[in-house]
Amino acid sequence: MMAQPTPYVLNRAEKMIVDLLSQHGALSRTDLAMRTGYSRAKISSAVQALIERNILEEVGDEGSRGGRRARLLNFSSNVGYIFGVDVGATSVDIALSDFTGRILQRFETPADVRSGPDVLLGMILEQMLRMLEAAHLVPEQIHGIGIGVPGPVEFSTGLLIAPPIMPGWEAFPIREYFPRTFPNAAVIVDNDVNVMALGELRRGKNIKAQNFILIKIGTGIGCGIVCQGQVYRGSSGCAGDVGHICVDYNGPTCHCGNRGCVEAMAAGPAIAAKAMQAAKEGRSPILQELMENNHGLLTAKDVGIAASRGDRVAVSLIQEAGKLIGEMLAGVVNFFNPSLILIGGGVSNIGYQLLSSIRQAVLARSLPLSTRDLRIEYNTLRGEAGIYGAIYLALEHIFTCASTTPTNFDE
Amino acid sequence: MMAQPTPYVLNRAEKMIVDLLSQHGALSRTDLAMRTGYSRAKISSAVQALIERNILEEVGDEGSRGGRRARLLNFSSNVGYIFGVDVGATSVDIALSDFTGRILQRFETPADVRSGPDVLLGMILEQMLRMLEAAHLVPEQIHGIGIGVPGPVEFSTGLLIAPPIMPGWEAFPIREYFPRTFPNAAVIVDNDVNVMALGELRRGKNIKAQNFILIKIGTGIGCGIVCQGQVYRGSSGCAGDVGHICVDYNGPTCHCGNRGCVEAMAAGPAIAAKAMQAAKEGRSPILQELMENNHGLLTAKDVGIAASRGDRVAVSLIQEAGKLIGEMLAGVVNFFNPSLILIGGGVSNIGYQLLSSIRQAVLARSLPLSTRDLRIEYNTLRGEAGIYGAIYLALEHIFTCASTTPTNFDE
Numbered sequence: 051m052m053a054q055p056t057p058y059v060l061n062r063a064e065k066m067i068v069d070l071l072s073q074h075g076a077l078s079r080t081d082l083a084m085r086t087g088y089s090r091a092k093i094s095s096a097v098q099a100l101i102e103r104n105i106l107e108e109v110g111d112e113g114s115r116g117g118r119r120a121r122l123l124n125f126s127s128n129v130g131y132i133f134g135v136d137v138g139a140t141s142v143d144i145a146l147s148d149f150t151g152r153i154l155q156r157f158e159t160p161a162d163v164r165s166g167p168d169v170l171l172g173m174i175l176e177q178m179l180r181m182l183e184a185a186h187l188v189p190e191q192i193h194g195i196g197i198g199v200p201g202p203v204e205f206s207t208g209l210l211i212a213p214p215i216m217p218g219w220e221a222f223p224i225r226e227y228f229p230r231t232f233p234n235a236a237v238i239v240d241n242d243v244n245v246m247a248l249g250e251l252r253r254g255k256n257i258k259a260q261n262f263i264l265i266k267i268g269t270g271i272g273c274g275i276v277c278q279g280q281v282y283r284g285s286s287g288c289a290g291d292v293g294h295i296c297v298d299y300n301g302p303t304c305h306c307g308n309r310g311c312v313e314a315m316a317a318g319p320a321i322a323a324k325a326m327q328a329a330k331e332g333r334s335p336i337l338q339e340l341m342e343n344n345h346g347l348l349t350a351k352d353v354g355i356a357a358s359r360g361d362r363v364a365v366s367l368i369q370e371a372g373k374l375i376g377e378m379l380a381g382v383v384n385f386f387n388p389s390l391i392l393i394g395g396g397v398s399n400i401g402y403q404l405l406s407s408i409r410q411a412v413l414a415r416s417l418p419l420s421t422r423d424l425r426i427e428y429n430t431l432r433g434e435a436g437i438y439g440a441i442y443l444a445l446e447h448i449f450t451c452a453s454t455t456p457t458n459f460d461e
Numbered sequence: 462m463m464a465q466p467t468p469y470v471l472n473r474a475e476k477m478i479v480d481l482l483s484q485h486g487a488l489s490r491t492d493l494a495m496r497t498g499y500s501r502a503k504i505s506s507a508v509q510a511l512i513e514r515n516i517l518e519e520v521g522d523e524g525s526r527g528g529r530r531a532r533l534l535n536f537s538s539n540v541g542y543i544f545g546v547d548v549g550a551t552s553v554d555i556a557l558s559d560f561t562g563r564i565l566q567r568f569e570t571p572a573d574v575r576s577g578p579d580v581l582l583g584m585i586l587e588q589m590l591r592m593l594e595a596a597h598l599v600p601e602q603i604h605g606i607g608i609g610v611p612g613p614v615e616f617s618t619g620l621l622i623a624p625p626i627m628p629g630w631e632a633f634p635i636r637e638y639f640p641r642t643f644p645n646a647a648v649i650v651d652n653d654v655n656v657m658a659l660g661e662l663r664r665g666k667n668i669k670a671q672n673f674i675l676i677k678i679g680t681g682i683g684c685g686i687v688c689q690g691q692v693y694r695g696s697s698g699c700a701g702d703v704g705h706i707c708v709d710y711n712g713p714t715c716h717c718g719n720r721g722c723v724e725a726m727a728a729g730p731a732i733a734a735k736a737m738q739a740a741k742e743g744r745s746p747i748l749q750e751l752m753e754n755n756h757g758l759l760t761a762k763d764v765g766i767a768a769s770r771g772d773r774v775a776v777s778l779i780q781e782a783g784k785l786i787g788e789m790l791a792g793v794v795n796f797f798n799p800s801l802i803l804i805g806g807g808v809s810n811i812g813y814q815l816l817s818s819i820r821q822a823v824l825a826r827s828l829p830l831s832t833r834d835l836r837i838e839y840n841t842l843r844g845e846a847g848i849y850g851a852i853y854l855a856l857e858h859i860f861t862c863a864s865t866t867p868t869n870f871d872e
Contacts, residue, residue, distance in 0.1 A: 062473065202830065211830060261696050273796070277688055284798025285672050288830045295792040296826065298710065308826055381706040381792050385684070387695025415707065415719055419613065419622060419699045 054225070054236045055193070057450045058105065063088055063096040065451040068105065068149075071124060072445050073252050075150045078112050078120035097123060105129055125149040130193035130234070131185075132448075133178055134440030136245070137199045139163050139215055139269065142174060146181045147441045149448075151253060155181040156437075163200065166218035171227045179231070192232045194444030197224065198245030198436050205287040208239035214305070215269065238447045240281075242266065242436060243290060246429065247274025248281050248446075249439030250392055255430040259390040263382065264429055265292070266395035267375065267404075271313045275386075293317065295378045312378040316371040318350040318397045324367050325353045334363035354400035365403055372404045376411025383416040383424065394429035465636070465647045466604070468861045469516065474499055474507040476862040479516065479560075482535060483856050484663050486561045489523050489531035508534060516540055536560040541604035541645070542596075543859075544589055545851030547656070548610045550574050550626055550680065553585060557592045558852045560859075562664060566592040567848075574611065577629035582638045590642070603643045605855030608635065609656030609847050616698040619650035625716070626680065649858045653677065653847060654701060657840065658685025659692050659857075660850030661803055666841035670801040674793065675840055676703070677806035678786065678815075682724045686797075704728065706789045723789040727782040729761035729808045735778050736764045745774035765811035779814045786815075787822020794827040794835065805840035 060068065066086045071077060077085075083093045100106040107126040111119040129149055136143040140162060146155040157177050161170060182189060201213025208225045210216060225237040240248075247264040250257055260279040266272050271293035275282040283289055293313030294306050301310025314320060325348045329337040336356040341348050356364035379391060391412075393405060409426045416424075429435050471479065477497045482488060488496075494504045511517040518537040522530040540560055547554040551573060557566040568588050572581060593600060612624025619636045621627060636648040651659075658675040661668055671690040677683050682704035686693040694700055704724030705717050712721025725731060736759045740748040747767040752759050767775035790802060802823075804816060820837050827835075840846050 259696070275796075277693065278691075280689075282688065284831070285670070285800035286798055286830055286834055288828065289796065289798035291795045291798075291828055291831065292792075294828055295795055296788065299708075299788075306828065377707065377710075378792075381703075381789075382796055384702045384706055385686075385700065385793055385796065387697055387700035387702075389696035415705075417699065417702055417705055417717065419697055420695070420702065423697055 055229075055234050057236060057448050058103070060100075060449055060451060061096070062451055063092055064100055065449055067093070067096055067100065067123075068125075068449045071106070072150055072442070075152070076109050076122040076124040078122055080120055082123070101126075130191050131187060132441050132444045133192060133195045133235075134437050134442075134444065135174060135195065135197040136242070136436035136440050137163060137170070137197065138242070138436075139200050142170065143437050144174060144177055144181065145437050145441060146178075146185055146187075149445065151438060151441050151445070153437075153441075154185050157181060163216050164218075167222040167224065167227075171224065175227070175231060189232050190234055192235045194448045195228055195232065195235050195237045196245070196440040196443030196445075196447075197237070197239045198242045198440045198443070199224075199239060200242045202288060202291075203239055203241045205240055205283050208237070236444065236447050238443050240443055241272070243272040243274040244281050244283065245274075245439035245443055246394060246435040247276050247392075247439070248442050249431055249435040249437070250429055251276050251279070251281070252442040253431060253438045254392075254435075257390070257430060259388070261386070262388045262390035262392065263290070263386065264392040264394055264435070265375070265379070267317060267393065267397040268395040269318050271317050271375065271378075273382075292378060292382065295381065297374045297377050312374055316374040321350045321353050321367055321371050321397065321400070322348050324370075325350075325356075325364065328363045328367070334361050336361040337364060350397045350400055357401045357403065365401070368401045368403045369407045371397075371400075372407025373411045375404075376408040377415055379408065379412050380415030383412055383420050387420045389423055389425070391424070391426045392429035393426065394432070394435060398428060466640075466645050468647060468859050469514070471511075471860055471862060472507070473862055474503055475511055476860055478504070478507055478511065478534075479536075479860045482517070483561055483853070486563070487520050487533040487535040489533055491531055493534070512537075541602050542598060543852050543855045544603060544606045544646075545848050545853075545855065546585060546606065546608040547653070547847035547851050548574060548581070548608065549653070549847075550611050553581065554848050555585060555588055555592065556848050556852060557589075557596060557598075560856065562849060562852050562856070564848075564852075565596050568592060574627050575629075578633040578635065578638075582635065586639070586642060600643045601645055603646045605859045606639055606643065606646050606648045607656070607851040607854030607856075607858075608648070608650045609653045609851045609854070610635075610650060611653050613699060613702075614650055614652045616651055616694050619648070647855065647858050649854050651854055652683070654683040654685040655692050655694065656685075656850035656854055657805060657846040658687050658803075658850070659853050660842055660846040660848070661840055662687050662690070662692070663853040664842060664849045665803075665846075668801070668841060670799070672797070673799045673801035673803065674701070674797065675803040675805055675846070676786070676790070678728060678804065678808040679806040680729050682728050682786065682789075684793075703789060703793065706792065708785045708788050723785055727785040732761045732764050732778055732782050732808065732811070733759050735781075736761075736767075736775065739774045739778070745772050747772040748775060761808045761811055768812040768814065776812070776814055779812045780818045782808075782811075783815045783818025784822045787819040788826055790819065790823050790837075791826030794823055794831050798831045800834055800836070802835070802837045803840035804837065805843070805846060809839060 083090045104126050106123050108121045109124040132147045134145045142161040144157045145153045147153045201210045201216045209221045210219045224239050228237050243266045262276050264274040273290040273292045275290050294311040296310045297312045298310035304311035304314035328334045329341045340352045353364045494501045515537050517534050519532045520535040543558045545556045553572040555568045556564045558564045612621045612627045620632050621630045635650050639648050654677045673687050675685040684701040684703045686701050705722040707721045708723045709721035715722035715725035736748050739745045740752045751763045764775045
């Protein structure tokens with residue numbers, strides 16, 4: 051494993067300052083003191099240290115609020131840039147951003163993840179260079195690359211472990227693909243749900259919760275966990291694998307070998323399979339018509355279309371999926387007591403019935419105290435959560451905190 | 462709500478030092494530097510500040526390791542003492558300890574929690590004063606009282622919320638009962654499973670995991686969660702309420718109103734009810750005999766006795782309970798990916814078949830990556846987890862860290 055470029059090691063106050071600036075952009079010392087809880091004197095000395103290291107600079111005055119105008123601080127213009135990459139099953143999204151998460155260049159394209167790492171990463175690299183050129187930047191100015199991928203990642207190494215929909219990517223050294231081109235960039239890889247949860251944590255609209263989960267419903271069902279204001283990955287890095295929680299001990303067999311996993315009963319393919327069954331049995335003329343127009347196949351999206359046209363079978367399929375997902379979530383709520391559940395992923399758009407059925411099932415099965423202040427909503431950044439998460443994945447690695455206790459890891 | 466005595470506010474290095482001393486007793490500056498990851502210089506200045514505040518003192522030399530002997534540091538002899546109180550359904554356990562968790566006096570007695578807070582707290586207070594006298598201490602020397610109770614606690618206020626087995630305790634201001642007698646003591650109340658988990662975290666044998674859960678199986682089934690080295694209580698303080706996770710959607714109705722809760726099917730009363738049914742139906746002569754000797758009643762403990770005498774029905778009842786608990790835990794493992802599950806509580810002693818059935822069910826139903834490094838064991842302190850947890854509950858409150866980010870709480 052190639053060594054990663056050394057991140058900036060900061061003390062706790064400095065780390066809190068750069069985190070706030072990366073989330074909010076330019077702030078005054080007074081703002082920083084208020085938001086961190088540190089004294090004005092402590093903030094001033096931390097800011098001074100960051101200016102001396104060329105990380106921050108003063109960028110002008112705050113708008114007048116009556117009284118003396120405060121100087122605003124932001125990242126130094128030469129501190130560098132970030133690439134965020136959101137790899138989906140059938141698409142790639144690349145963003146070039148500054149250290150405040152402001153996107154300078156964006157490139158989205160359909161792409162099949164099954165074409166393998168060499169083809170896909172080659173295409174990504176080529177695009178990155180074009181985007182740099184368009185922004186009049188050079189590769190040396192890139193200090194971090196954050197990559198979200200649709201499969202299980204061993205976070206410490208950035209390697210994919212038995213990814214079901216990414217043949218050829220198993221244990222491929224993604225991180226080592228970039229340093230030849232971007233010598234100053236740390237490369238961080240994580241799975242797509244963790245990345246989406248991070249995106250919501252840092253840039254979500256009105257997200258104040260520090261303990262929340264993000265459920266992604268698509269081909270599979272996965273979950274990103276934010277615990278005490280940080281993405282929680284668990285002891286082996288596979289926390290949040292809720293797709294294989296059982297919701298029916300006599301249910302159908304899942305590809306994992308167990309029966310009644312929520313993923314086997316309520317993710318996109320399960321909804322599509324039930325819809326095709328209903329169409330074949332003549333229970334839904336609308337689904338039948340959609341299937342005939344699509345070479346005998348249906349997707350979860352078609353079920354959403356049929357539901358929006360008033361098809362009762364489609365509506366009940368969506369409600370059934372919502373109920374099963376809600377029953378799984380009820381257990382998660384009893385255990386984890388989050389204040390917020392965000393619902394995302396392609397299948398989450400299937401119809402409003404999904405969210406209301408999820409809510410109903412959670413309220414019915416969780417304990418009253420744990421749902422008293424619980425909100426269940428669509429994820430606030432919708433399709434943008436992944437790309438912002440990828441940017442912040444890199445940013446979080448660039449600035450690390452010295453005083454993290456070294457005993458803070460498992461055996 | 463009466464104001465609590467102000468805790469010592471420390472910076473992060475100082476907090477790590479007092480935490481290490483409270484867990485390990487006397488340590489040298491070199492030990493402290495090694496265990497915290499801070500430089501020797503940083504440790505020396507933090508230690509100096511703690512000595513100047515009369516929190517620490519030098520207590521002698523380390524045994525010779527060849528070369529210069531290092532001075533050992535420990536809490537100052539006038540820093541004070543702690544009471545830990547472990548209130549069970551039918552017992553009370555009180556310990557007087559110093560700031561390193563060393564128990565100076567201990568008092569255990571049967572007591573019925575249903576006699577209500579006035580009777581029970583009155584008895585506890587009286588015993589505390591006797592214990593102080595025996596130790597030649599005065600009430601002013603008590604700086605913290607940690608109390609574990611067998612019911613759901615709103616941690617921020619220390620109030621019990623709808624406790625099922627504690628009539629008369631609902632919203633009783635436990636914290637305000639003590640300050641008249643112990644003017645310098647902060648009083649912290651938490652539920653028994655969180656307290657047991659904290660006891661294992663701070664004093665468990667060979668516990669290095671920073672992400673683990675402790676399951677208590679007794680009259681109910683509850684769980685304490687340790688996340689990143691801290692007890693995690695969730696957004697409303699009710700995290701870990703796993704007793705009402707569903708393991709059979711067609712199962713019996715639970716007192717919470719839902720069907721198939723693991724507590725309704727596998728906790729002590731459920732095991733006892735199934736055993737009485739078997740005895741009545743003549744399926745087990747041993748259980749029948751035990752029931753006749755006990756006025757027509759059986760407890761989970763009797764099932765354990767019958768199993769140890771080779772009774773097949775009793776063995777299969779234990780295995781069935783283990784399987785159901787394991788199926789519930791499989792979901793928790795997929796979600797939380799802990800490295801360790803500790804099994805405690807009265808019913809955990811029922812027979813070795815319980816632990817092996819739990820293990821089997823978790824391995825069968827969790828994903829391979831999440832069980833690769835997972836250990837499932839009895840809790841290491843057994844019946845002592847609660848009393849040590851109560852002591853550390855108070856200690857954690859006495860020393861608080863200034864640099865905890867104020868945004869680190871939920872809305």
